[in-house]
Amino acid sequence: TLLQAAGSAIGAHVECPKCRHQTTVPKTRFAPRTRIGNFEITRFIGAGGMGEVYAARQLTLEREVALKILPTEFAAKPGVSDRFLKEVRLAARLEHPHIVAAFDAGEDDGLLFMAMSLVRGESLGDRLKNGAMPERDALRLIRPLVAALEYAWTHGQIVHRDIKPANILLDEEGKARLADMGLSKSLEEQEALTMSGMVMGTPNYMSPE
Numbered sequence: 001t002l003l004q005a006a007g008s009a010i011g012a013h014v015e016c017p018k019c020r021h022q023t024t025v026p027k028t029r030f031a032p033r034t035r036i037g038n039f040e041i042t043r044f045i046g047a048g049g050m051g052e053v054y055a056a057r058q059l060t061l062e063r064e065v066a067l068k069i070l071p072t073e074f075a076a077k078p079g080v081s082d083r084f085l086k087e088v089r090l091a092a093r094l095e096h097p098h099i100v101a102a103f104d105a106g107e108d109d110g111l112l113f114m115a116m117s118l119v120r121g122e123s124l125g126d127r128l129k130n131g132a133m134p135e136r137d138a139l140r141l142i143r144p145l146v147a148a149l150e151y152a153w154t155h156g157q158i159v160h161r162d163i164k165p166a167n168i169l170l171d172e173e174g175k176a177r178l179a180d181m182g183l184s185k186s187l188e189e190q191e192a193l194t195m196s197g198m199v200m201g202t203p204n205y206m207s208p209e
Helices: 080-092 124-128 135-154
Strands: 013-015 022-024 039-048 051-058 063-069 102-108 111-117 121-123 168-171 176-178
Touching (some): 039 063, 124 168, 135 168, 135 176
Antiparallel strands (some): 063 111
């Protein structure tokens, strides 16, 4: 029997309407030409703790973007969708050469997604797999990123909360850009994507406090 399930049901237990047998909807990557909202996936880029990233084509504007799809268990929590969209709108206000631009966000069949500018290159995490960077090169990268964080704070009181090599993207010219501003928190908003008391970030890169 062929069962159809919404995207939000990935990983959940569902019941066959005919035989009443319980089964788990498997987690699979989205194939090329899959449409999510106004975007058509072209290829898989990578995955992290906050979802999978695909290269996709924005159908209305005919441009290539990076499409992040959040984990279904994250999107299924009550109220998360509204808070997520609110925070992406905050991130979309930021226009800085060293911040990955947020273009769009939405929900499609229970899937939360965020569209960003596509950076052609690699992450700093991938670069560091080849060994430590020379001090001069590291300083050349860090200085504009610090300026980007300062800009995010002064133009929206937004803090990133998950600074790590995997969230720093290096384009083909070696310019660093800060990604995942959609997971940030604005202190101007009374409601935030994360709840009070939750720990956000990657332990190996978090400050002790």
